Amino acid sequence: MSESTLAFVNCIGMGDPEVxxxxxxxxxxxxxxxxxxxxxxxxxxxxxxxRVINNLSNRGLVKTSKLxxxxxxPRKLVTIDKEKVVSMIDExxxxxxxxxxxxxxxxxxxxxxxx
Numbered sequence: 099m100s101e102s103t104l105a106f107v108n109c110i111g112m113g114d115p116e117v118x119x120x121x122x123x124x125x126x127x128x129x130x131x132x133x134x135x136x137x138x139x140x141x142x143x144x145x146x147x148x149r150v151i152n153n154l155s156n157r158g159l160v161k162t163s164k165l166x167x168x169x170x171x172p173r174k175l176v177t178i179d180k181e182k183v184v185s186m187i188d189e190x191x192x193x194x195x196x197x198x199x200x201x202x203x204x205x206x207x208x209x210x211x212x213x
Contacts, residue, residue: 099121106183109190110157117142117150125160125178132165132173151176158182 103119112118121136133151137144154160159182162174 104188109193110186112150112153112157114146114150117146117163118154121147121150121154121176122159122178122183125176130177132175134173136176142170159186 099116099119103123104115105144107118109114117140117185120140121172124131124136124139133137133145136151139148140147148150150201151160151162155162156175159179161177163177165173
């Protein structure tokens with residue numbers, strides 16, 4: 099997994115950041131997959147992957163749709179919502195820029211001791 103994906107996941111404050119980052123990268127690479135496919139490819143438990151996908155869906159970062167023509171328990175196909183991800187990246191950049199400006203305006207250590 100790339101450091102940039104992990105940095106994004108940390109910025110938006112999602113739990114299980116490594117799993118979230120890996121799922122996002124798989125979706126970017128494959129376009130769509132099921133929770134079962136992600137679980138098998140990642141070698142992590144299905145309940146964990148399902149929980150992460152539900153959290154991503156609740157945040158609007160992924161969309162799910164039922165697979166048609168399937169018998170038995172319905173499976174959901176997961177896709178990434180690129181517009182929402184880009185929007186959240188822009189929010190992270192803005193927050194980081196604001197913090198950078200605050201750090202740059204802060205007094206130097208020598209000045210802080212004199213105060």
